[in-house]
Amino acid sequence: MVRRIATALAVAWLMVGGCLSPDPVRAEIAVTDLDGHRVVLEQPARRILIADGRFLMALALIHPDPVSLLVAWPHDIDHIGPATYARFRAHAPEIADLAKVSTGARVQSVERIVASDPDLVIVSAHGHLADSQRRAIEQAGIPVLTLDFFIHPLRNLAPSLRILGQVTGQEDRAEAFLAFRRAHMDAIADRLTGEDVTRPSVFLEPHAGYTEDCCNSVGAGNIGEYIAFAGGENIGAAVIEGARGTLNLEYVISRAPEVYIATGGPHMEGHDGVVCGLGYQAVRVRQSLARVVARPGIAQLPAVRNERAYGLSHQLLNSPLDILALEMLAKAIHPERFQALDPEATKQTISDRFLPIQLDGAYWGGLAPGQLTMTSD
Template sequence: MNRSTMLLLMLWMSFFTESVQAKMTVINDVLGRKVEVDLPAQKVVLGFYAEDYMAIGTETAFDKVVGISRDTWKTWRPANWSLYTNYRPSLKDIPDVGEVEAQTFSIEKVISLKPNVILLADWQYKSLGTDISRLTNANIPIVVVDYNAQTLDRHIKSTKIIGQLTGQNERARKIADEYKLAIENTLQRIKEANLVKPRTYVEYGNKGPGKFSFTYGKNMWGAVVTMLGGNNIATPFVEWWGTMSPEQVLASNPEVIFLSGTESGVKGDAMAMGQGIDRKLAESRLKGFTKRASWEQMPAIKNQRVYGIYHGAARTILGAPMVRFIAKSMYPNLFEDINPEQEYLDFYKQYLPVTPTGTFTAQVAK
């Protein structure tokens, strides 16, 4: 066999191998859109849900990530970002495509990376509006997933979609089944107990006690409270997310209060939760919120039913333990046998390459 013939044979074999590895498949995303993608995806731009992508697709899935919305990880959860980049420094080298909410997302940057798919959260897809057409005109398939809705259906669908994209269908099914079992068992206990719905308030404590910040109606923590049979006091005032006035909160007289926070809260007097956060600091910050004007008259304060929760553990397949923490806080006698924070850490041991340390759930010290 001469050299030219051998070279042609090698090129043909290379083409054949790639064609076997990458197969055009139709994905039905969470919006019911049918999207044709070469699978497993070889060049991915990741808009959100980085930990989910790694947990489901394994660490090797990030070998195929050519672009990322870095602020949704580094800025929103800085200590978590450091945890991963200390373990895998190459994450820092993935090109940043900007962030949708901050209006820095660059369509031009995405197109320049020549991905064969871009994975967006539902809220990102909708926020980009007409810019979406620029991506589709560039023949870049867009697949939409959604953990923000905090519904069992979308969590399961999103997990299986990521499994398809990364070629980890069996792993995705296992993770999805475990999530489904945890949620359904939690809901079953509540249903069988048939208890009175506790009036519940959740607030993102990023602005500290001095200024009321976001609460949630139909999505995020609000959706979790409703799913668990709670009476979410924000429902009459906030459709998706927004603020309630101090007067509205007081008049609603909540029996259970949750303040969520991230590692960024370590600055100032904001609620601090998450990677690297000392439990005493988290409890101290939580106590600060109970000192708000007239809050001492509310049942939640009188009965010390004020809880801190890690905001980074919402909108993720890692979130079943946080759902169970909320359930345990709302119905303490039903869930004495579970340790949600340990369950959260156990997920990392099983599915992720890093080991977080810090405070992910908290309660006002009794």
Template sequence: MAASLFTGVANAEVKTITDVIGREVEVDLPAKRIVLGMYYEDFMAVGTAAAYDNVVGISKDVWAGWVPANWAMHVAARPSLDQIPDVGEVEAQNFSIEKVLSLKPDLVVLADWQYQGLGLDVDHIEEAGIPVIVVDYNAQTLERHLASTRLFGEITGQTERAEEIAAFYETALNDVAARVAKAGGPKPKVYVEFGNKGPAEHSFTYGKNMWGAMATAAGGDNIAAPFVEWWGPINPEQVLSAKPDAIFIAGRENNKSETALPMGQQVDAAEARAKLSAFAGRPGWSDLPAIKNGKLFGVYQGASRTLSDFAMVQFISKQLYPEAFADVDPVANYLGYYEKYLPVKPAGTFAISAAEG
């Protein structure tokens, strides 16, 4: 009894909670057998590493496949992660309802995009008496980030820690907004692209969510917003005619293209800068204000759709309003977040300028 007073985890209790898409779900909390679809670091930051003692299944490719260096870093710190059964991946259309049911979870947690992608298959899970909770960091809205964090607090019994992290995130975003408002003036035009295809082929840009929403939160005028709802390519001529003042290319560790932008865990800064600089050689880009003024930057794709993305918002803002953010070190803040809330220490290249070095 005495030990339980210091765990920070509440006793089991059936609660009705509302998820991020407004569904009221009755759940026995804190959950003891969880299938977790995404947002693995956010779940760990809120619930602590011990929360994975209660995870019986994951959509493994979303972590190990999308950000393998990040996955390897966590497995090195907690080898048992690699033993958690894989339930498949929604986008790859191999998510197995049968596998989920065989694990006998008392809760399934899905990202909003996973819930939407599974459609009527979710009914099979709920018909088996297993509640499904929807969370969402992909929208990159303050409202959904905070709501998802508090839901993780409810699920893991770490409500106080969830409130602390939610307050931390909200304070960081409000500080960005206040600095941008104080700086005033017209909003710089921003273009963001996923650099997974390299300079020769234009890849996805972002409209209302992910990097598009982050660029807007950072005080930028996202040139893709009128043309792209969520994510997708736009005509290269549109980029040229919009004349962006700053360009951000998002990169990751596991690229199929040799010319793609590498960013993230264990990525060498010199290699990242060299491949980032190659994007400036695209036809017509030399005439863009962003390229003329040395405003071509690389950012880490893995630092979107997560609580640590506040640091990427800070980085974008600092490039758009350098004087207003002169005392802000976004990369140090990114690493500081890990030091405070997660059991691993990233090392690599997470935000960079092509003009440096």
């Protein structure tokens, strides 16, 4: 009897001791990335190397202190904008001292990556690592994760952000933002149903004015997916193979686009392009857009003559902030159907609910004051 009691006490002690162990066994995290590779982590990543600075904004949407997760990044400030970088630096000064790696996966130095001692390397699908690079990094015991916010954003952005939430232990925050994005996308789609919906022709010119040549544009993928979702007919889709390419000016004129969109941002300062984004005032957007559309050939387009020409921040693309670009495009392409849509309110909600920084500034604008603002139905 005494022996049985002693045995029971010993078992109970082992059970309690196991429960109180300061280092409980963690379940591993296993995901399949956008290249189809299985990536396994023993615990949420805390020393991440990102091969594109734009991943910083994605991390910021799902983590209250995204810089604390980083061990290295490209310091490619133009990809996020100097004012945005300054805002992140004010929030987390250590961002300036993080190890620097190259921008884009294919130009990465494997030795520099390994020397940074990350517990996870994140690369973009549109500039993914060569197989030999990936193998070398993985042989050093460092997992590599490929995400896609660029090639097929409408199909791949949600699973990419969901995976990012899983590998950082921020699943709930990732799902909350994705639900927000999905609800706003559904609201756009609902307004574009019915047999009476037309598809105005749209000419979108990325980084317009960066060079004297005309005309950079987009195909069916990438930004072209946004144009189609927002109810427009992308004039580049018929002739550009892939996500982006060049259109002949004569072709653009022959298509007589009803809507013109020029993307730009802080990187267009000094290049006679559209400047917009964090810290910019609406009047600067209008002034820079007016210069862009005054170019020979562009000035004669129906979209410009009818004041249906707009500027859009390129920093909203290749990013989960693409919902702001979608709402702006919907208002530009179908102003009569989206009078009550308020992208500015959406931007403010994202800043308040999801980000550690504020997105104050004009990220889009038209030729006339008040365009793209909300009016009552």
